[in-house]
Amino acid sequence: MGKQTLIVDNVGMKFNLGSEKVDSLKDYFIKSLKREIKYDEFWALKDISFTLERGERLGILGLNGAGKSTLLKVIAGVFKPTEGTVTRKGRVVPLLELGAGFDRQYTGRENIYLYGAVLGYSKKYIDSKFDEIWEFSELGKFIDVPLGNYSSGMKSKLGFSIATATNPDILILDEVLSVGDAKFRKKSEKKIMSLMDNGTTVLFVSHSLEQVQRICNKAMILEHGTLVNIGGIEEVSKQYKEMIDK
């Protein structure tokens, strides 16, 4: 305990909102001739700094557009922040949208290896975890069916099973605990809990305050890309409630 696994230092993320999207040469020429390309700057995140220690579970609260998902993507390394730095110690497993790395034509079995490789596991490691993943995903004989024939629930279950088959040092969860049926939801929540007992640091976004309170021991409030408050779950969720009710 007491070891910092995630240091977010003064992070800002700027987007250029092209007033119109330009993605073809023709558009570009016409619009630059007519001087129609102008960029509105938009800071989705500004001056965000915080640190998390091993085993801490941070809930991120905020209304739509507050910058929650952007922050998670910066931490996951998908976005490179415009300013500031993010230091991560150990393996980061992002669960941003379950099954986004899957291939439709591939079977469940093949996708386990592909997605595992994307998350940075070795073949040997996936081999050793395969049965566990398969069992947890509840796919049964569908494991050898192409993913195109899966229901969205099945896909999410498979994604969740692969991503949590290991002990990541930092786990990033964006609205993913609403996966599958009630039974699977319970099971996945339990799985997250057991990961956390093993010292995984968790960042968690959910619109359900009650769920955040159940899982996290710390919370932060984002508003228009700035950090309003960060602290113990009790205090911050109380403040958040007041914000909503205002």
Added chain:
Amino acid sequence: MEHLKTFYRRKYLLWELVKKGVKLKYRRSYLGIFWSLLEPLLTTIILTVVFGTLFGNTTKSYPLYILCGRLMYTFFSAGTKSATRSIRSNAAMIKKVYVPKYLYPMSSILFNFVIFALSLIILVPLTIYCQVSFTYRWFYLFIPLILIILLTFGVGIILATIAVFFRDMEYLWDVSLMFIMYTAAIFYYPERLLKSGYAFLLNYNPLYCVISVFRACILGTGLSNELRNIIFAAGFSVVSIVVGTFVFYKKQNDFILHI
């Protein structure tokens, strides 16, 4: 150094992506991977009939001559095309997980190379059929093969970067490929063009240079006349790889905002 280390750690992912490309290419077709042999064979037959029989080109080694050009062109065109599309077609993944982005164009070129390497087998029966004798020069094949993969990678990574910002590049490249094909002497003999005032079309087409080296190995004419072609193709490839890697590296953090 740091880059080599991350590359080493990601080699399994690269392998998985290459495997995926090969596996999915022929999935659900009855003949499967066998198509990678059948397709060049059939197009060679067609081209031989059209340009050999109908246009009266009766040189015995002509079908082999065509096949050499066809094989190399097919790899170059398939490799650069799929590299061009590689960032966009992996958009879903790029948006969710951090993976070194050069793996996408790299893997799409490598999987095409695997299919290309398999299709090279067809050269053996056709050499026998054309009664061309096998010479030790086949051992030099590694030279044009290395050249073509470097060339494809260099051109591919430049196109991949451009295509993120200007999607028109995909279509523009399809058209350009046609021009490159016609100026690479695939189904005609280059001599007449070389003697005309338009020799530069061939001499400055790196694909033609590589194909010419490749043919010299297979047809057994030897590499002594090919030195110029080897140097030009190698120089072109190295420059395009350096330029491509540089622009890709500079621009890769912006990719996500455009896909």
